[in-house]
Amino acid sequence: MNATDNTPHSKPAIDTSRCLVELRNIRKAFGGVLAVDEVSLNLYPGEVVAVLGHNGAGKSTLMKMLAGAYPIDSGEVLLSGEKVQIRSPSDAQNLGIESIYQTLALADNLDAVANLFLGRELLTRWRTLDDHRMDADARKVFQRLNKNFTNIRIPVRRLSGGQRQVVAISRAIYFNARILIMDEPTAALGPEETAMVGNLIQQLKAEGVGIFLISHDMHDVFALSDRLAVMKNGKRIGTYRTQDVTEDEVLGMIIAGKAPAGKTQTERPAR
Amino acid sequence: MNMDWQTLKRAQIDWRMVLMSTVLVVIAVVFNVLSEGIFLSPENLYNIAQQTAVVGILATVMVLIIVARHIDLSVGSVMGFVGVLIAFLIYTANWSWQAACLMGLAAAIAVSMYQGALTAFVGVPSFVVTLGGLMSFRGAAYLVADGKTQPLADPFFLKLGGGYNGGIGTTASWILAALLCCGLLLAMLNKRRAKKIYGVPTNPAWVDLVLVLIPVAIVLAFVATMNAYHIPNKDAPQGVPIPVLIWGAVALVISFLVHRTRFGRYIFAIGGNPDAAALVGIPVRRVTMLLFLLLAVLITIAAIVAISRLNAGTNSLGNNLELLVIAATVIGGTALAGGSGTIIGSVLGALIMQCIDSGMLLLDVSIGTRYIIIGQVLIAAVVFDVAYRKWTGDAL
Numbered sequence: 001m002n003a004t005d006n007t008p009h010s011k012p013a014i015d016t017s018r019c020l021v022e023l024r025n026i027r028k029a030f031g032g033v034l035a036v037d038e039v040s041l042n043l044y045p046g047e048v049v050a051v052l053g054h055n056g057a058g059k060s061t062l063m064k065m066l067a068g069a070y071p072i073d074s075g076e077v078l079l080s081g082e083k084v085q086i087r088s089p090s091d092a093q094n095l096g097i098e099s100i101y102q103t104l105a106l107a108d109n110l111d112a113v114a115n116l117f118l119g120r121e122l123l124t125r126w127r128t129l130d131d132h133r134m135d136a137d138a139r140k141v142f143q144r145l146n147k148n149f150t151n152i153r154i155p156v157r158r159l160s161g162g163q164r165q166v167v168a169i170s171r172a173i174y175f176n177a178r179i180l181i182m183d184e185p186t187a188a189l190g191p192e193e194t195a196m197v198g199n200l201i202q203q204l205k206a207e208g209v210g211i212f213l214i215s216h217d218m219h220d221v222f223a224l225s226d227r228l229a230v231m232k233n234g235k236r237i238g239t240y241r242t243q244d245v246t247e248d249e250v251l252g253m254i255i256a257g258k259a260p261a262g263k264t265q266t267e268r269p270a271r
Numbered sequence: 272m273n274m275d276w277q278t279l280k281r282a283q284i285d286w287r288m289v290l291m292s293t294v295l296v297v298i299a300v301v302f303n304v305l306s307e308g309i310f311l312s313p314e315n316l317y318n319i320a321q322q323t324a325v326v327g328i329l330a331t332v333m334v335l336i337i338v339a340r341h342i343d344l345s346v347g348s349v350m351g352f353v354g355v356l357i358a359f360l361i362y363t364a365n366w367s368w369q370a371a372c373l374m375g376l377a378a379a380i381a382v383s384m385y386q387g388a389l390t391a392f393v394g395v396p397s398f399v400v401t402l403g404g405l406m407s408f409r410g411a412a413y414l415v416a417d418g419k420t421q422p423l424a425d426p427f428f429l430k431l432g433g434g435y436n437g438g439i440g441t442t443a444s445w446i447l448a449a450l451l452c453c454g455l456l457l458a459m460l461n462k463r464r465a466k467k468i469y470g471v472p473t474n475p476a477w478v479d480l481v482l483v484l485i486p487v488a489i490v491l492a493f494v495a496t497m498n499a500y501h502i503p504n505k506d507a508p509q510g511v512p513i514p515v516l517i518w519g520a521v522a523l524v525i526s527f528l529v530h531r532t533r534f535g536r537y538i539f540a541i542g543g544n545p546d547a548a549a550l551v552g553i554p555v556r557r558v559t560m561l562l563f564l565l566l567a568v569l570i571t572i573a574a575i576v577a578i579s580r581l582n583a584g585t586n587s588l589g590n591n592l593e594l595l596v597i598a599a600t601v602i603g604g605t606a607l608a609g610g611s612g613t614i615i616g617s618v619l620g621a622l623i624m625q626c627i628d629s630g631m632l633l634l635d636v637s638i639g640t641r642y643i644i645i646g647q648v649l650i651a652a653v654v655f656d657v658a659y660r661k662w663t664g665d666a667l
Contacts, residue, residue, distance in 0.1 A: 006571035068552075105544070107543035109539060109542065110613050118536075118551045120552075121536065127532075132468070197594075
């Protein structure tokens with residue numbers, strides 16, 4: 001074991017026709033409650049799939065299973081056509097799946113650099129923390145996202161919402177995520193910072209990253225997503241190209257759980 | 272002037288430590304004046320240093336326990352149990368002290384793993400687990416030797432607790448001081464070099480130099496004082512007492528763990544946000560078990576120092592010690608809510624408490640008054656802590 005354990009994995013050439021993630025018949029129960037009921041969902045490289053639904057619809061649970069935070073009761077996960085076992089957050093990270101959580105999974109008492117590398121610290125050959133290398137690398141990533149972000153050595157609880165979001169997103173960028181799960185990424189942000197996240201999503205898409213976007217914000221969903229999937233009571237109501245449906249139809253699905261008449265569902269992006 | 276202020280701000284000086292050190296100095300000077308020069312005499316400082324060692328050793332690890340959002344109320348009882356066990360094995364069972372200490376360590380590890388597993392895997396709050404332990408292991412300490420005091424006589428072993436033969440002598444003390452000072456200087460140079468390589472902004476050279484010279488001055492002053500203590504009927508002065516040496520080594524090792532290893536970083540991450548720690552893939556349970564393992568090692572070290580200081584193991588060894596240890600930790604700036612605390616703070620906290628206690632003892636303050644004052648000092652420390660966190664924006 002040496003420091004190279006943590007070097008970001010190299011990205012394969014982008015092949016947008018090949019399915020990046022296939023979730024097949026995923027089930028999850030908490031006690032007697034079926035939180036996710038036989039849900040299947042695909043994600044292609046360079047695609048943003050919005051996952052919508054009420055609180056408790058099962059969308060966050062589904063995404064947390066992909067991120068390794070919850071074990072899957074039954075069903076299969078395929079990455080680029082290969083069946084994988086995701087038993088822990090580390091498994092997911094090793095497969096190139098990064099998550100940005102609504103609650104911003106940051107350790108408030110640690111600084112931005114420590115949070116960027118949390119769980120995947122760079123080590124010296126003596127197996128001690130390589131603080132200076134982490135500091136230097138972190139500066140580069142933060143610079144890319146926000147030029148004004150320089151107070152990276154104070155506890156993140158003293159940072160603004162936007163800066164905290166930069167730290168969370170940096171985790172995905174630094175470790176070259178292939179698949180990104182964003183849970184309400186703009187919920188705590190001002191307009192400028194929301195725009196920053198929007199730009200970033202476009203940039204990552206161009207690099208072939210596949211993104212699952214959990215959001216309540218219809219504006220975000222229609223501005224950013226290529227397809228959208230609606231869930232209710234743990235079931236998938238439907239998956240559509242975002243351009244094929246209207247906001248009202250989507251709201252109808254979220255609230256009433258009924259698929260709009262005359263619209264075709266699709267498992268593939270429009271390409 | 273403004274430039275200097277910016278430099279100081281960037282130098283990331285821990286103002287809390289500066290303030291606590293000032294408080295310690297003020298306490299010492301006030302007691303020195305009131306006691307007409309006795310408080311700051313080498314003899315008194317030597318005694319304070321070695322008396323603080325047991326609490327100090329345990330406080331270093333208590334910082335980590337509390338940072339990780341746990342608590343250990345059973346340290347005193349477990350230390351009593353382990354101490355009596357070691358003394359019993361040496362005195363009654365005729366074991367060598369080395370074998371007895373290893374057995375003591377094994378017992379401490381067994382106890383810690385039991386309490387740690389209940390906390391980490393079963394999810395029983397450590398407050399409850401160790402509250403039970405506080406009583407149970409006090410009982411165990413009684414049962415080991417049937418309540419009988421176990422006297423110790425091995426001359427080498429007794430040195431570990433300090434006292435008459437417990438100093439390392441002047442030459443060794445100066446050599447140690449020189450090594451430590453070189454180490455501090457090298458560490459600083461190394462840090463500047465590494466920062467330069469990676470293009471990370473460095474402090475101006477004079478700031479770094481001052482930041483090294485302060486601990487160097489403290490080390491040299493401490494060694495000079497310990498070397499000045501000459502017990503009248505002995506040939507040579509005492510030098511640094513061995514228990515203080517052990518305490519210093521423990522504090523250095525744990526500081527290293529905190530700042531330079533994943534283990535230390537994960538403890539702080541777990542304390543800051545346990546959910547986030549789990550979500551980023553930190554093995555929370557394994558880290559918790561390792562922490563309890565470290566606790567077991569330090570309880571054994573503290574037990575060895577404590578029984579050799581007492582020249583005996585008794586079933587009341589370490590009575591109420593948990594309160595002193597937690598108080599030292601809290602006075603040292605560790606937040607009971609978890610997530611923040613420093614090892615050097617625990618050292619200062621333990622010293623502040625012991626200085627106030629010893630100083631009042633010198634002034635013949637009654638035991639009742641002493642308890643009242645130390646209790647209120649603890650509260651004052653926490654009030655300050657809350658105010659300080661509000662001021663810096665680190666409110667918990």
